[in-house]
Amino acid sequence: MLLPIADLGHVRATAGRLIRRHWRALSVVLLLHLVAALCGLVAPRAVGILVDALTRGTATATGVNVFLAVVAGAVLAQAVLIRFAQRQSMVLGETVFARLREEFMAVVSRLPLSTVERAGTGDLLSRTTHDIESVARTVRFGVPRVLVASITSVLIFVAAIATHPLLGIAMFAGVPLLLLSTRWYLRRSGPAYQRQLASYARLSGSVSETVEGARTIDALSLAPAQREKIDAALSERLESERGTLRLRMVWFPSADFSFLLPVIVVIAWGAVLLDAGNATIGQITTVALYAMQLVAPVSELIMWMNEIQIGTTALSRIVGVEQVPADRQQSGRRPADEHVVVDDVRYAYRPGHDVLHGIGLDLEIGERVAIVGPSGSGKSTLGRLLAGIHGPSGGSVTVGGVPLLELPVDDLRRHVALVTQEHHVFVGTIAQNLRLAAPGASEAELEEALQVVGALEWVRAMPQGLATGVGSGGVVLTPAQAQQVALARLVLLDPHTLVLDEATSLLDPRAARDLESAMSRLLEGRTVVAIAHRLHTAHDADRVAVLQGGRIVELGPHDRLVAAGGEYASLWASWHSEESGHA
Numbered sequence: 001m002l003l004p005i006a007d008l009g010h011v012r013a014t015a016g017r018l019i020r021r022h023w024r025a026l027s028v029v030l031l032l033h034l035v036a037a038l039c040g041l042v043a044p045r046a047v048g049i050l051v052d053a054l055t056r057g058t059a060t061a062t063g064v065n066v067f068l069a070v071v072a073g074a075v076l077a078q079a080v081l082i083r084f085a086q087r088q089s090m091v092l093g094e095t096v097f098a099r100l101r102e103e104f105m106a107v108v109s110r111l112p113l114s115t116v117e118r119a120g121t122g123d124l125l126s127r128t129t130h131d132i133e134s135v136a137r138t139v140r141f142g143v144p145r146v147l148v149a150s151i152t153s154v155l156i157f158v159a160a161i162a163t164h165p166l167l168g169i170a171m172f173a174g175v176p177l178l179l180l181s182t183r184w185y186l187r188r189s190g191p192a193y194q195r196q197l198a199s200y201a202r203l204s205g206s207v208s209e210t211v212e213g214a215r216t217i218d219a220l221s222l223a224p225a226q227r228e229k230i231d232a233a234l235s236e237r238l239e240s241e242r243g244t245l246r247l248r249m250v251w252f253p254s255a256d257f258s259f260l261l262p263v264i265v266v267i268a269w270g271a272v273l274l275d276a277g278n279a280t281i282g283q284i285t286t287v288a289l290y291a292m293q294l295v296a297p298v299s300e301l302i303m304w305m306n307e308i309q310i311g312t313t314a315l316s317r318i319v320g321v322e323q324v325p326a327d328r329q330q331s332g333r334r335p336a337d338e339h340v341v342v343d344d345v346r347y348a349y350r351p352g353h354d355v356l357h358g359i360g361l362d363l364e365i366g367e368r369v370a371i372v373g374p375s376g377s378g379k380s381t382l383g384r385l386l387a388g389i390h391g392p393s394g395g396s397v398t399v400g401g402v403p404l405l406e407l408p409v410d411d412l413r414r415h416v417a418l419v420t421q422e423h424h425v426f427v428g429t430i431a432q433n434l435r436l437a438a439p440g441a442s443e444a445e446l447e448e449a450l451q452v453v454g455a456l457e458w459v460r461a462m463p464q465g466l467a468t469g470v471g472s473g474g475v476v477l478t479p480a481q482a483q484q485v486a487l488a489r490l491v492l493l494d495p496h497t498l499v500l501d502e503a504t505s506l507l508d509p510r511a512a513r514d515l516e517s518a519m520s521r522l523l524e525g526r527t528v529v530a531i532a533h534r535l536h537t538a539h540d541a542d543r544v545a546v547l548q549g550g551r552i553v554e555l556g557p558h559d560r561l562v563a564a565g566g567e568y569a570s571l572w573a574s575w576h577s578e579e580s581g582h583a
């Protein structure tokens, strides 16, 4: 499933909101361009007057000097005004774009994890990079240029009509062809550009998947299949680019012709009027110069219309991300205590296919519960629901009487946190990695957290201690160190309930043993739900929940369940005999 794409109404509403927010700055930009365009109209008019004076033989040396001064003054004024207008346009473009990008990043970081997982990284990656760049180009250059070109074109038309109304009308000669070809183009270009952008998303998805899964691809010799997939994505992209190119190849030449047409018609029609004594050579010269002056703004308009079309399509994909429904709704209620209760919980990844069927689990504050069961029985799913990552499809998971999904995410993590085998080290310093959990923590607090998980010594031994750069491009941490940093983050978060999923399984036995003491200090005084893949964890727990086919089939202390001789007893017996076999 790809992320939603906003319809034109929403895109227009977003554009309208941006214009309203910046209307003052936009008005200044428009005013500057308007005056600059007016200055640009002076020269053709002055040339026309001079031509007429020369034709009539009334031109004087002073007249020519005045003409030169006026033209030079107008050109200079136009150049200065354009400089300021462009500067203002760029500042405005950057301001608008910066806000847009910040808002988009805020939306992306709020996206429900389940949506990101389902949509895949390619689509989101291409929206946050390629589409944002496309919108940036439109906002920075496209919108100001289109506004300027529109104002200039209208003023040129008005000036031509004011010079000679009958001749001025000839300036419209290219309009029908321009309208027809543009309508033809716009009808087809929207879907064609959507296809093109979707093909970028698929290509970047295939490439990033190949890079991320390089080891698996290598190990299973999947390279040919992956190459085929990328080739298919490339062909799709090529085809979609060809599609839009075909459209441009029809539209551009007809547009080109339609704005050259007025120059030809003005001269031909001017000759007829001159013959009939209805126009002067000076007027024909002025209007013909205006017709030629029109070429630049109209061609700019044509070029940027195309860019704006691409930008609008990209904006619809960006606005679309805002339309992903939130998976949680804050109610403002505050948990009465630290009591976590799972009540009749159901969960389905796909509608109609429940993987949890009415789970009930009342966690006593400070107790340790181990969840055991065969692969696929729903242990990890239950863990994610307990940590408030997914919301249940039915029933509830509450802390202190408040459903987890009603809490703000920052708050939620201070109640329940999930510890998985994934310990991503973010690019930045060790301190920055830790402060993700507690942005305001002092260095002493960071060191205290590192001390709890037994990492203070090695962090202090690093070249710059807490300020050492880690992650991609920095010092490479060992898996055990990465895990210690993750645990220190949890110490800083200080949640009262922890859900452990395969917390130590990726480590070699020695590193796992080293971490066990760090772990046990972290767990002290907290409620713990451990998804137990090794049964000795279950043995040490206060209670064991046996999950089978998405249902809790047994629940109680280890000894009682073993004595009961049920499902857990046989799991325990087979695990025990395996263990003693290994010994």
Ligand SMILES: Nc1ncnc2c1ncn2[C@@H]1O[C@H](COP(=O)(O)OP(=O)(O)OP(=O)(O)O)[C@@H](O)[C@H]1O
Pocket (backbone or CB within 6 Å): 349, 350, 355, 373, 374, 375, 376, 377, 378, 379, 380, 381, 382
């Ligand atoms: N992202 C997902 N989309 C669709 N189905 C999923 C997804 N994750 C898990 N499932 C399905 O949900 C069921 C429960 O999976 P879950 O991972 O919770 O089981 P588990 O007991 O933790 O298994 P294991 O011990 O192998 O990790 C399985 O049938 C699994 O195929």
